[in-house]
Amino acid sequence: MCSLIADEAIxxxxxxxxxxxxxxxxxxxxxxxxxxxxxxxASSHTAPSQIKSTFLSSNGEMTILVKNIESMKYFESLAxxxxxxxxx
Numbered sequence: 001m002c003s004l005i006a007d008e009a010i011x012x013x014x015x016x017x018x019x020x021x022x023x024x025x026x027x028x029x030x031x032x033x034x035x036x037x038x039x040x041x042a043s044s045h046t047a048p049s050q051i052k053s054t055f056l057s058s059n060g061e062m063t064i065l066v067k068n069i070e071s072m073k074y075f076e077s078l079a080x081x082x083x084x085x086x087x088x
Contacts, residue, residue: 002037002065010035011069016078024048030074037067 004011016032026043041047047055056062069075 002067003035004032004037004067004069006069024051036064 004014012035014032014035018029018031021028021030023039023041024047026041026045026047029040029042031038031040041051054063054065
């Protein structure tokens with residue numbers, strides 16, 4: 001999970017339809033709402049250590065990354081897609 005910011009403010013009013021993706025070879029689902037990007041891994045395989053540190057632990061703790069949306073390629077491609085759809 002990561003907190004999404006733009007102009008030093010958390011984007012609490014942003015909600016985007018879930019989508020499916022591959023993350024280190026695992027099927028995952030990305031949800032964006034409440035100022036966070038939530039990623040759920042749907043795989044029976046062992047997750048690699050690169051992403052295990054961001055999982056909710058058995059004691060209820062989780063690392064939350066903070067990302068500026070301007071640095072994320074996902075939002076760039078989303079903006080282009082929305083722009084193209086608006087031209088139709």
